[in-house]
Amino acid sequence: MVQSAFIRAFQSLSRFRAESRISTWLHRIVVNEALMRLRSRASAEEPSIDDLLPTFVEDGHQTRDTVDWSENAEAALERKETAEIIRRNIDMLPDSYRTVLVMRDLEEMSNPEIADALGISVNLVKVRLHRARQALRTLLEREFGDKP
Amino acid sequence: MNCRDVIGFLMDYIDGVLASADRTEFEKHISICHSCVAYIRTYQQTIKMEIASRIEDVTIPEELVRAIMASRKL
Numbered sequence: 023m024v025q026s027a028f029i030r031a032f033q034s035l036s037r038f039r040a041e042s043r044i045s046t047w048l049h050r051i052v053v054n055e056a057l058m059r060l061r062s063r064a065s066a067e068e069p070s071i072d073d074l075l076p077t078f079v080e081d082g083h084q085t086r087d088t089v090d091w092s093e094n095a096e097a098a099l100e101r102k103e104t105a106e107i108i109r110r111n112i113d114m115l116p117d118s119y120r121t122v123l124v125m126r127d128l129e130e131m132s133n134p135e136i137a138d139a140l141g142i143s144v145n146l147v148k149v150r151l152h153r154a155r156q157a158l159r160t161l162l163e164r165e166f167g168d169k170p
Numbered sequence: 171m172n173c174r175d176v177i178g179f180l181m182d183y184i185d186g187v188l189a190s191a192d193r194t195e196f197e198k199h200i201s202i203c204h205s206c207v208a209y210i211r212t213y214q215q216t217i218k219m220e221i222a223s224r225i226e227d228v229t230i231p232e233e234l235v236r237a238i239m240a241s242r243k244l
Binding site (some may be wrong): 083112127 | 219
């Protein structure tokens with residue numbers, strides 16, 4: 023994907039304006055390429071993330087108590103392999119969730135900007151973002167929580 | 171408010187956009203529910219881990235930029 027974005031960049035090099043940094047320009051082209059591909063795959067069936075979301079009993083309480091593993095995870099940030107583990111888990115999220123999560127939390131785009139780029143409502147952006155973070159939370163719990 | 175409501179409202183609470191009455195109910199629940207406190211902490215830690223995993227802008231060598239720019243003139 024990055025390769026084809028870079029080929030596209032090379033082909034449109036004449037449109038590069040020297041006042042913007044070339045890295046910023048390349049970054050934008052890669053993001054546009056990714057969005058184009060996502061739109062073309064939008065109708066494809068995605069795996070469900072329901073198994074990664076919290077469950078509740080009838081009165082609305084959590085089915086099982088959540089254990090706080092945040093200190094373990096914080097300590098793991100000292101290790102250089104941790105970033106790779108996190109990226110691997112982000113990659114496990116289905117496209118529609120991963121895209122929103124990356125745009126908001128990593129690219130720091132606003133909800134309306136994401137909605138505009140993906141052609142969906144701001145409300146759907148918020149729903150997907152919250153579900154994506156919850157799913158990733160469960161995946162990271164498996165990595166950094168105490169093993170039973 | 172129960173755990174399901176708290177987890178549903180969590181993102182709005184963190185973003186500071188939860189309505190005042192809901193925020194009061196939210197805080198009342200977490201003052202007595204250790205499980206929700208753990209959920210909130212690990213949710214916030216998840217966002218922190220995401221950011222920590224970010225690959226920072228790669229610095230493009232000047233030589234490469236010059237070579238690309240030179241190729242435009244061919």
